[in-house]
Amino acid sequence: MIGESLQTLAASYALGSLEPSEARAFEAQMDGNAELRAFVAELHEVTAALAAGAPQASAPPALRDRVLASARSASPAQAGLPRVIPFVVRTAATPLGIAWAAAAAFLVLAGYQQIRVRRRDTQLRQVMAALDTTMSWRNVLEARLETILDTNTKMYTMSAHFADAVQPRSGAQIFWSRNHQTWLIHAYNLPKLPEGKVYQLWYITAAGTKISAGLLHVSENGQGTRLVPVPEEAKNATLAAITAEPAGGSPQPTGSIVMAGSVAEEQRH
Amino acid sequence: MLVSRMAGGDEQALGTIYDRHGATLYALAFQILRDAHDAEEIVLETFNQAWRRAASYQQGRGSVAAWLVVLARSRALDRVRSRTRHTRAVERAVTSEQDAPAPAMGRGAAEANRYAEERERRGKVLAVLQQLPEPQRICIQLAYYEGLSQTEIAAKLSEPLGTIKTRTRQAMIKLRDLLGTMAPEPAS
Numbered sequence: 265m266i267g268e269s270l271q272t273l274a275a276s277y278a279l280g281s282l283e284p285s286e287a288r289a290f291e292a293q294m295d296g297n298a299e300l301r302a303f304v305a306e307l308h309e310v311t312a313a314l315a316a317g318a319p320q321a322s323a324p325p326a327l328r329d330r331v332l333a334s335a336r337s338a339s340p341a342q343a344g345l346p347r348v349i350p351f352v353v354r355t356a357a358t359p360l361g362i363a364w365a366a367a368a369a370f371l372v373l374a375g376y377q378q379i380r381v382r383r384r385d386t387q388l389r390q391v392m393a394a395l396d397t398t399m400s401w402r403n404v405l406e407a408r409l410e411t412i413l414d415t416n417t418k419m420y421t422m423s424a425h426f427a428d429a430v431q432p433r434s435g436a437q438i439f440w441s442r443n444h445q446t447w448l449i450h451a452y453n454l455p456k457l458p459e460g461k462v463y464q465l466w467y468i469t470a471a472g473t474k475i476s477a478g479l480l481h482v483s484e485n486g487q488g489t490r491l492v493p494v495p496e497e498a499k500n501a502t503l504a505a506i507t508a509e510p511a512g513g514s515p516q517p518t519g520s521i522v523m524a525g526s527v528a529e530e531q532r533h
Numbered sequence: 534m535l536v537s538r539m540a541g542g543d544e545q546a547l548g549t550i551y552d553r554h555g556a557t558l559y560a561l562a563f564q565i566l567r568d569a570h571d572a573e574e575i576v577l578e579t580f581n582q583a584w585r586r587a588a589s590y591q592q593g594r595g596s597v598a599a600w601l602v603v604l605a606r607s608r609a610l611d612r613v614r615s616r617t618r619h620t621r622a623v624e625r626a627v628t629s630e631q632d633a634p635a636p637a638m639g640r641g642a643a644e645a646n647r648y649a650e651e652r653e654r655r656g657k658v659l660a661v662l663q664q665l666p667e668p669q670r671i672c673i674q675l676a677y678y679e680g681l682s683q684t685e686i687a688a689k690l691s692e693p694l695g696t697i698k699t700r701t702r703q704a705m706i707k708l709r710d711l712l713g714t715m716a717p718e719p720a721s
Contacts, residue, residue, distance in 0.1 A: 272698050275705040279676045280603075280610050281683050305595045306709050311606065312599035313712045314677050315561045317658035320651055323559035327573055331551050332544055334577055335584040385542055389588035496695055 265515045266303055267476045269495030274300065278307035288407040289446045292491040295404065296481045299512060408491050411448040414441040422451070422504060422525030434486075436523055438504055445494045447477065449504075451523065454486045457508055463488065464509040466517060467498035479513050480506060502528040536597055540587035547584055554598060555580070556651060558605045565609040565680045575612065579605040613680045661711045669704035672697055
């Protein structure tokens, strides 16, 4: 179940209405939330359908040719094609056997070039896909760094609330950027949860309202880092908490608090 | 699948995708930018990007139409936002059905059929939009077709930003439910 605040962000994101920093933070949040990604995909289908609602306007017929020509010039298959120097075989002055040999050599060369071009094409597309992935990750890291380096960022700490105190060294830090309205949370030494359970982060307001800030995925070494946007209704949050919830998360906390800390204004570090 | 073929360098596949979606993307870009030259450039850039990045398209994350519309809108919005704000006709009323231009002269039968199909789809989308409460519909029209940010919509309508955000969310979810009953696009 996706909370209203996240739905609101998702709607703005799908419409392209978020500021770049907000969009980056939201994309980082989507990375670890399959349900949110699916919701955004549904909203993108809405934006696709709405395109048909624009008044019809006739595209110039030549535009199709320009699109194809542009693709042709951008095609790795074409860009990577080595120039073949044309040659003329004067059949009247050349023995027939030489002409056939030249033709056969040309065909072999052409076939070889085609294989090379296809191989380059595949390699280039793989590189492009890898570049896309790298760029996405770079954006995530950049957004995290922006949050930490923001002059209006304050750091808060969370401490463990385990009933059996088996993880005394567990803890978390929250960097709250007021300018970007984002939280960067970094938790460490979190114990591995049983199968079917996940960690979920919460904003808690002074009135006691609990608003989901999304799931916190924890690595094998017990660390979890996540950048989340702070929605309007959570801007006055005074507490942050982490609970253990059923897989997929809960609209309201159902599990025990494993970590909590004050994020009230006076808790400045 | 057409996009896979396109990723393999198949220009014919690109041509087919253009035939299916080019007119819609052009109309959308023209609606946002109100400039034929800019709209052409957006369509050109969109298909160029789609061609180059076809290998990274993931079917599970949305339809081809959604992929292309996101690419085109993003470019169109960037362009429109880079223009001087005061030159934009933000006071435009929502374009009425009567504003739709007639099909270009000399179209072939296939193109005329496509035009008729587009017109029918447009009629359905407008009918769905009409089912939204007016305040929600205005938010979607200003955000989607005019390219206004939510802050600009709030200022234009003299409403709190939070109200605009809520209306937008409600409208998008209702549209998702209503448009889900429409016929799907042809498989790409």
